Amino acid sequence: MNVVFAVKQYISKMIEDSGPGMKVLLMDKETTGIVSMVYTQSEILQKEVYLFERIDSQNREIMKHLKAICFLRPTKVIHRFSCHLVRQLQNTMI
Numbered sequence: 269m270n271v272v273f274a275v276k277q278y279i280s281k282m283i284e285d286s287g288p289g290m291k292v293l294l295m296d297k298e299t300t301g302i303v304s305m306v307y308t309q310s311e312i313l314q315k316e317v318y319l320f321e322r323i324d325s326q327n328r329e330i331m332k333h334l335k336a337i338c339f340l341r342p343t344k345v346i347h348r349f350s351c352h353l354v355r356q357l358q359n360t361m362i
Contacts, residue, residue, distance in 0.1 A: 276306040292319040292334045
């Protein structure tokens with residue numbers, strides 16, 4: 269089995285399952301490298317993914333008009349970043 273093809277299909281499925289509309293792809297350090305190895309930026313833009321964001325980014329603007337697709341490894345550090353991000357989103361909805 270071609271690993272690059274399999275990973276590309278997996279990412280495509282995540283994007284397709286999110287439905288139509290503008291999207292942000294939220295990644296960690298490792299998954300950022302994975303995505304960049306299998307997709308060019310123009311290819312992923314054609315799938316309506318307009319923003320690529322690292323979960324550990326400190327300067328994040330909340331953009332409620334974008335759908336978030338999270339491609340993250342299940343680690344304790346990522347879990348903490350995810351919980352912090354969810355709390356931020358909840359505070360903006362109040």
